Amino acid sequence: MAHAKLFIGRRVREQREASKATQAAFAERLGISTSYLNQIENNQRPVSAAVLLALAEKFQVDIASIGGSDGDRLLSALREALADPVSGGSSPSLQELKLVAQNAPSFAHALIACHQAYRRNSEQLASFDDQLIRTNALSEPTPYEEVRDFFHFVDNYIDELDRAAEHLAQALGLTDRDVGTALVDHLEQHHHVRIARAGTGEGVIRRFDASARVLYLNAYSPASTRSFQMAFQIGALEQRAEIDAIIERARFRTAEAAEICRIGLQNYFAGALMLPYRSFLVAAKELRHDLHLLAVRFGASLEQVAHRLSTLQRSGLKGVPVFFARIDRAGNITKRHSASKLQFARYGAACPLWNAHQAFEAPGRMICQLAETPDGVRYLSIATEVAKGEGGFASPHRRYAIALGCEISYAGDFVYADRLDFSNSSSFEPIGVSCRICERIDCIQRAVPPLKSKIAVDHNRRGKLPYTIC
Template identity: 45%
Template sequence: MARRTGTRLFAGHELRALRQRVGLGQAAMAARVGLSVSYLSQLENDDRPITPAVGEAFAKAFPIDWNRDTAGDAERRLATLREAFADPLFATAEVGPQMLHRMVEQQPVFADQFVRLHDAWRRAEERLQLVDDRIASGVPGDDRLPWEEVRDWFHEEGNYVDPIDRAAEALADDLDAEPLPEALIAHALKHRHGVDIVTAADDGGGMLRRFDRARGLLTIGSAQPPETRRFMMAHQLVQLELDREIASVAAEARFRAAEAFPLLSVGLANYAAGALLMPYRRFRDTARGLRHDIDRLCQRFGVSFEQACHRLSTLQRPAERGIPFFFCRVDMAGNITKRHSATRLQFARFGGACPLWIVHEAVAIPDRILVQLAEMPDGVRYVQMAKGLVKPSGSFTRAPRRFAVALGCEVEHARDFIYADALDLGNPGAVTPIGISCRLCPREHCDQRAFPPAGRPIEVDADRRDVVPYRMS
């Protein structure tokens, strides 16, 4: 634990632990932070305190680890205040490291209230964006479908459900195997719950999994790949093992449609299955060590590409957070069928997504990873990867399901995201300007615009024809 002497912060033990965890020698770490090796050695030996400027350098080089390792109240307050001021809303504010530190030390109550106010503003902006999205897309009132209510519930929870996640992690520790083999899951189902597993050919209805409670029989479609089969078995195990935890969380939800409650229970069981196959701490630490290389994570934990991407977007446990990622799945028609963002990027809930987004190209090119450096209208840049996937149908009479998944983070985390290595982050010409959707995007000069932004008048010149046949007033 970092210790303070007066207003001076000493964190030698935390610095050494951080350096060992990220696998850097003193010279490499000093170079990354911009210090001399001798200065870093003095910091690690508690011969020198960490000044505000040095603390900011570590926070910039290791944004997740540094905020966690210097875990005193003042440091946590400083981390949240720094994150708030990183919002493009304050782009013109001249607030440097010294000012932030003075605010934390001299006005801690004000700092806390400022962070709360900013957080409330962000939530209000998201709600306003939802209303704008609904109006612009012609969706009257709160006419969300039950599955949309459940989707938004997970979004509002930050896509992290603490009691379910911890219970699944405890179950994984009890089973004590990594990766968790199919035979061990089958053994747990049989000996803990009397459930037998059989495989059945496709009956023409696209059956993936069917559970007969009366007979204690789990049937899995024979066309499913090993990763999907294993996930289905894990789903059934957590549904039985964590039934109380799932029921307790679902009981606290507030939905308009009655059908949303069973959908939430299924969603929570899916969440728990992912947490069982990829236990929180082990998966997060492995992901950091592999720089979030999805293919290597799939090999290590025996999961599919989509399952690994989705799990990475859930690593938001307080005090043990992973990198904030956004994740989505898009079908051939451009519909976003899964979405979550732990970043400032938010997806359109109604209508289509930005056509410049690389995920659309990935749908048409299965099994190839594409990368993109994108910038939203607010100026925040993201590094992202997308991969097209094909799920077999098991029959010539039914077309396979084709879609793409995308995973990305803000550019400040690029060093820990292996896919950013293929991008020229310092080249302004390598940036692709994207938006949430055409109806919400304020960009005036975009050749891919499908609709004018809602609420903006347009001008049409009958004697001139550009790529977009109108201009915005």
């Protein structure tokens, strides 16, 4: 099978500019002509294997990080934005979109932001009957959306916090000790913070009294949750300066977005502390990504483990590129990230044929699915239901499904693939991203027609759908 050509002009140009070299000098160090370098930088020619090796040898460029999922995420968001009828019916080719994503990522992000503003305006205006109230808030992203996109486009990996957490985990010997005990000792000895039970009627998971130096935890939360909340508090106490710097660089529009991001970054540190990068990466490979065994080994929950697997994106030491999502019973995706080619829709519900929805029907089971998206890429998808509650029988419990998966070429790294038949094409279920951008014309679960397709209605014939997609 032929390998896809690699166009990385922007990356090469950025490397040359960072080296403060002219095209002639940079080309000489790479052992190529200046005209060839100029064509590479303008994406007129792909890079050869020899050029890639020269980049790695001469400029310490991480080859594994080139052409990865950054462009896939941006390309997916751009395709979805331009699939909207507001684009005026234009249909840029995939190659044209790739050129924009690769050569002008800032322009692509600006276009996506414009589409987001349009969507919010449309949804807001549709909710009014007679009165229209126009404010800037209608066209600006919500703080939550800003933070979601921040993590999305940094590949859900924060190097500074990840390395700091790993260093602290090594210092505390977390992989050889009970995590909860080690974190209690660290808070008491290094921060003079005492751990106490939260009041039964407080209804909190965590509450920190800064003046009294007491961290109150819900005694009925699982041990993994209590450990995570202690790790969160350590991040808040020890990583404030680093988190401030990350938020400053992100340049959020509002203070609310900055504070939401602060919570997200402290959560990130907590996960990285409980599941330190190198130890977790080695264990994931050794245990073939068995979520239950990883959870037991690290004293974590299934969701914490699955989420952490999606953050293993350290340059030069990456894990298997996976997608991860958390879905509620209404189909809302409340957490999402993908280091694979599968990118989740930014608007609308997820495909109903995806096995994540089946998890609610079989609590406690791992639902495995072989799936194929309209672009012909095949995946292994694993889903299970998780319930969260901090009380007894009468207390409400939140129920979610978590889904984790990878492209089929990596399926052998997962224990869940052992009993599946990869040789039979019929084993792969056709799924999409969302109905509004899915091109399948014969799907029995289709909710709405694709945005860029015309439909025909035959009043004398009814098939799976009341219309035909042209």
